[in-house]
Amino acid sequence: MRAEPQSFDRVLSSMCTEPHPAAREAAERFLATNPGDPGTYPTVADLEDDAVSLLGEIAGLDEPAGYVASGGTEANVQAVRIARERAENGRPTVVLPESAHFSFQKAADLLDVELRVVPTTDDGRADLEAVRACVNEDTAAVVGVAGSTEYGRVDPIPELGEIADSVDALLHVDAAWGGFVLPFTDYEWHFGHAPVDTMAIDPHKMGQAAVPAGGLLARSSDLLDELAVETPYLESTSQATLTGTRSGAGVASAVAAIEELWPDGYRDQYVRSQNNAKWLASKLESRGYDVVEPALPLVAASVPTPLFEALRDEGWRLSRTGDGELRVVCMPHVTRDGLESFVADVDRLETRVGLEVAGASE
Amino acid sequence: MRAEPQSFDRVLSSMCTEPHPAAREAAERFLATNPGDPGTYPTVADLEDDAVSLLGEIAGLDEPAGYVASGGTEANVQAVRIARERAENGRPTVVLPESAHFSFQKAADLLDVELRVVPTTDDGRADLEAVRACVNEDTAAVVGVAGSTEYGRVDPIPELGEIADSVDALLHVDAAWGGFVLPFTDYEWHFGHAPVDTMAIDPHKMGQAAVPAGGLLARSSDLLDELAVETPYLESTSQATLTGTRSGAGVASAVAAIEELWPDGYRDQYVRSQNNAKWLASKLESRGYDVVEPALPLVAASVPTPLFEALRDEGWRLSRTGDGELRVVCMPHVTRDGLESFVADVDRLETRVGLEVAGASE
Numbered sequence: 110m111r112a113e114p115q116s117f118d119r120v121l122s123s124m125c126t127e128p129h130p131a132a133r134e135a136a137e138r139f140l141a142t143n144p145g146d147p148g149t150y151p152t153v154a155d156l157e158d159d160a161v162s163l164l165g166e167i168a169g170l171d172e173p174a175g176y177v178a179s180g181g182t183e184a185n186v187q188a189v190r191i192a193r194e195r196a197e198n199g200r201p202t203v204v205l206p207e208s209a210h211f212s213f214q215k216a217a218d219l220l221d222v223e224l225r226v227v228p229t230t231d232d233g234r235a236d237l238e239a240v241r242a243c244v245n246e247d248t249a250a251v252v253g254v255a256g257s258t259e260y261g262r263v264d265p266i267p268e269l270g271e272i273a274d275s276v277d278a279l280l281h282v283d284a285a286w287g288g289f290v291l292p293f294t295d296y297e298w299h300f301g302h303a304p305v306d307t308m309a310i311d312p313h314k315m316g317q318a319a320v321p322a323g324g325l326l327a328r329s330s331d332l333l334d335e336l337a338v339e340t341p342y343l344e345s346t347s348q349a350t351l352t353g354t355r356s357g358a359g360v361a362s363a364v365a366a367i368e369e370l371w372p373d374g375y376r377d378q379y380v381r382s383q384n385n386a387k388w389l390a391s392k393l394e395s396r397g398y399d400v401v402e403p404a405l406p407l408v409a410a411s412v413p414t415p416l417f418e419a420l421r422d423e424g425w426r427l428s429r430t431g432d433g434e435l436r437v438v439c440m441p442h443v444t445r446d447g448l449e450s451f452v453a454d455v456d457r458l459e460t461r462v463g464l465e466v467a468g469a470s471e
Numbered sequence: 472m473r474a475e476p477q478s479f480d481r482v483l484s485s486m487c488t489e490p491h492p493a494a495r496e497a498a499e500r501f502l503a504t505n506p507g508d509p510g511t512y513p514t515v516a517d518l519e520d521d522a523v524s525l526l527g528e529i530a531g532l533d534e535p536a537g538y539v540a541s542g543g544t545e546a547n548v549q550a551v552r553i554a555r556e557r558a559e560n561g562r563p564t565v566v567l568p569e570s571a572h573f574s575f576q577k578a579a580d581l582l583d584v585e586l587r588v589v590p591t592t593d594d595g596r597a598d599l600e601a602v603r604a605c606v607n608e609d610t611a612a613v614v615g616v617a618g619s620t621e622y623g624r625v626d627p628i629p630e631l632g633e634i635a636d637s638v639d640a641l642l643h644v645d646a647a648w649g650g651f652v653l654p655f656t657d658y659e660w661h662f663g664h665a666p667v668d669t670m671a672i673d674p675h676k677m678g679q680a681a682v683p684a685g686g687l688l689a690r691s692s693d694l695l696d697e698l699a700v701e702t703p704y705l706e707s708t709s710q711a712t713l714t715g716t717r718s719g720a721g722v723a724s725a726v727a728a729i730e731e732l733w734p735d736g737y738r739d740q741y742v743r744s745q746n747n748a749k750w751l752a753s754k755l756e757s758r759g760y761d762v763v764e765p766a767l768p769l770v771a772a773s774v775p776t777p778l779f780e781a782l783r784d785e786g787w788r789l790s791r792t793g794d795g796e797l798r799v800v801c802m803p804h805v806t807r808d809g810l811e812s813f814v815a816d817v818d819r820l821e822t823r824v825g826l827e828v829a830g831a832s833e
Contacts, residue, residue, distance in 0.1 A: 112514050114504045114719065122511045125716060127503050137499055140681050140720075141489050142476045149484045149788045152474050179541050179683070182715035190581065212715055214700050219552065219713075221583050259704055313716065319502050321541070321683060321718050338576050341793040342621055351581075353544035353574055354487060354675065356683050356718065357476065358502075426511045431703040 117442040121451065122428035124258070124286050126440040128362055129317040129374075135358075135365035136319035142357025144177065147345050153357040156364050163367040164310055164324045167292060168284070169301025174330040176350055177312070177360045180323035181285030182212035183351045184309030187325050187336055188281040189216040191307060192250035194335040195279065201249035206235035206264060208257040210283060222249070233262035233401070240272050248278040250306075255298040256287020259430040261407030263287065263296045270303035279306040279332075285323065289315035290405055292372065293379040300328060307332060312363035315378075317370060317441055322359035382406035382439040385448055389437060392452045396459070399434075406439035412455075415465070419458040425451060479804040483813065484790035486620070486648050488802040490724055491679040491736075497720075497727035498681035504719025506539065509707050515719040518726050525729040526672055526686045529654055530646070531663025536692040538712055539674070539722045542685035543647030544574035545713045546671035549687050549698055550643040551578040553669060554612035556697040557641065563611035568597035568626060570619040572645060584611070595624035595763070602634050610640040612668075617660040618649020621792040623769030625649065625658045632665035641668040641694075647685065651677035652767055654734065655741040662690060669694060674725035677740075679732060679803055684721035744768035744801040747810055751799060754814045758821070761796075768801035774817075777827070781820040787813060 117127050128136065139153055147154035157177050165173030178184045193201050202223045205213055209226075217224045225248075227239035235253065244251065251273040253264040266282055273280040284291060284298060288310030291298045299305060308326040312318035327333045336349040370378070386403035393410040394400045401409040412420075412435040421427055428436050437443075437451075479489050490498065501515055509516035519539050527535030540546045555563050564585045567575055571588075579586045587610075589601035597615065606613065613635040615626040628644060635642040646653060646660060650672030653660045661667060670688040674680035689695045698711040732740070748765035755772040756762045763771040774782075774797040783789055792798050799805075799813075 112518055112723075114501050114512070114514055114723075117503070120511055123505065123508060125503070125505050125508075133502060136502060136720075139476050140495060140498055141479070141487070143485065143487050143682055146485060146487075148790065149482055150476070152476055156474055179714045180716040182713075186713075210715075211700060211702055211710075215710075215713075215715075218700060219581055311716075320505055320716055320720070321714070323716075338573060338580060340573055342790050342798060348573075348577075351544075351548075351577075351713070352541045352683070353572075353577075354542040354673075354682055354685075356721075358498075358682070358720070359718075361474075361476075428510065428704050436704060 120426040121437045128319040131369040132362035132366035136362035139357040139361035145355040169299035174333045175326040178323035179321040184325040185212045186216040188307040196249035205252035233260045235264040250279040255284040261405035267303040282308045285309040285311040290379045318366040319362040322363040386439040408437045409434040482788040483799045490681040493731040494724035494728035498724035501719040501723035507717040531661035536695045537688040540685035541683040546687040547574045548578040550669040553697045558611035567614035595622045597626040612641040617646040623767035629665040644670045647671040647673040652741045680728040681724040684725040748801040770799045771796040
């Protein structure tokens with residue numbers, strides 16, 4: 110097999126990144142272990158307990174329940190599943206903002222739960238009036254996003270918690286991407302700030318662990334118990350995870366990354382990434398593009414499709430928001446040098462695309 | 472982080488194994504890639520196409536649809552989900568033998584599908600009369616196991632296919648563990664032998680790939696389409712997987728292992744493993760234990776609990792069947808030397824346990 114993975118130099122579209130060297134080293138050592146079988150692989154099972162404790166520390170939870178999931182999708186699916194299991198009515202619903210990740214659609218399909226999608230306000234955050242108007246006795250969970258996939262926006266989590274409480278619904282926070290940068294901001298987003306019941310928080314995104322290392326946290330173990338199925342022929346008695354065999358590499362790399370970087374390394378990285386995002390936003394704005402101000406290290410800008418395509422042809426890995434805006438995620442592998450080179454390509458290709466358009470219209 | 476994974480020397484309980492060196496090397500190179508985002512990571516997305524083609528070749532399917540899943544649980548869940556989506560009635564059921572893996576219980580919980588569990592005959596295979604009596608117009612799928620988790624038994628797949636056809640149900644084959652040894656046996660188990668619709672076949676078990684590398688195969692892409700959800704902000708349009716971000720390491724290592732070992736390397740391994748299983752079965756039988764004859768490289772034997780516990784205390788990683796029998800999976804890392812050392816411990820500890828029991832009863 111001669112194929113080589115491409116370098117990260119021109120990857121501006123991913124919410125994953127190069128693992129930290131300590132995370133890579135741990136992943137390689139634990140490649141052949143399976144935390145899904147703790148009787149056989151006790152060391153990595155112990156490491157998973159460490160990972161959950163560390164995630165709890167980041168997310169303001171003293172005695173966290175949870176596990177290292179395959180990623181944010183699994184954590185979101187499992188949170189919806191917990192809510193469904195606890196709901197007393199036959200057809201539970203989940204209220205969430207339109208900014209929520211598409212994994213909630215997957216959860217709804219899988220779990221046969223109805224989604225009630227409410228709009229966001231102009232600043233890209235859940236519209237609280239709309240949420241209030243939407244919840245009722247059928248509401249099993251309210252979802253808040255702490256770092257949205259498209260614009261990096263943070264919903265008003267404490268207020269969503271009050272609304273969820275008012276109808277006895279669970280509050281789930283999707284901090285899959287945001288969880289490792291939010292501790293260094295003024296946002297109120299975690300278990301210590303609001304009556305959060307469950308959370309997605311992924312080490313393999315801003316946490317710099319190796320894929321697959323997502324995180325599901327729950328305020329109490331009885332929430333997690335809703336997921337348990339019995340496990341014959343494993344020397345453990347039940348399993349709360351969506352998958353069976355799981356990656357020891359992900360677990361070990363999550364612990365290694367967090368022990369190495371929490372909190373100072375992550376703070377430094379947040380500052381670098383946030384400065385890069387602001388710098389890119391200002392550069393694009395000064396070139397006349399509409400830019401969504403980066404609340405977290407993620408920039409969205411309305412770049413015309415021909416320019417977007419031309420940049421892709423140059424090897425830049427780019428993605429778009431649902432509204433078609435260019436979307437750049439300032440992950441740890443995205444450096445100022447890389448962004449300078451990207452902006453230089455914007456300038457060069459803008460001219461070329463402009464000339465082509467002008468030429469075509471002659 | 473100073474924890475070290477234990478060696479595989481005394482692991483007799485796992486259905487995973489040390490990755491083949493080529494698989495490990497590929498996993499390490501592709502650690503920072505995500506086949507769940509093919510627009511950003513095109514190389515590993517191409518490798519996934521290769522993996523599916525290779526799995527199809529092993530499983531008798533010329534133009535396979537499918538993907539590299541997180542493992543057998545995901546593949547089984549997704550197969551049940553496909554069947555549920557295609558069912559026309561409101562409360563679809565799945566008919567499966569009691570030997571089926573507990574992941575089907577997970578699927579039933581998640582998907583709100585009812586399981587109809589039928590007994591196995593004395594040889595541990597699905598009782599065809601019971602299956603026939605159980606299927607009806609509500610049956611969305613019939614499950615056949617090709618290499619059961621507890622006893623390594625292979626259900627009569629062609630006959631199950633006929634029964635499934637008779638009620639327009641899908642036939643799903645769980646060959647998660649068996650798929651990489653069955654090609655070297657006389658069993659009829661795959662898409663070429665029977666009207667199989669979907670299959671679980673895991674590279675990270677007998678295929679010697681790194682975790683996580685499961686396999687979901689489907690006879691046609693329209694079956695897979697039942698799983699698709701739309702994916703905004705990825706430069707692909709839909710996603711059929713249960714998870715979102717996925718492990719490029721798993722995908723790359725699956726391709727590397729299969730290219731290296733299919734078919735000769737896997738055949739040699741099957742012969743070694745099967746001979747080891749027969750050897751261990753005969754040694755345990757000659758010591759007076761009831762042994763379930765190994766149809767595939769998996770031995771079950773009725774060993775008394777005190778001896779089982781004493782062996783565990785010696786560091787042997789062992790598991791039990793639901794009926795309490797010792798269960799040894801002869802994976803590639805399980806060598807004749809290792810088994811000789813295990814049998815020597817059986818002899819030594821048998822005496823000690825016997826003396827203790829005798830002493831206690833005095």
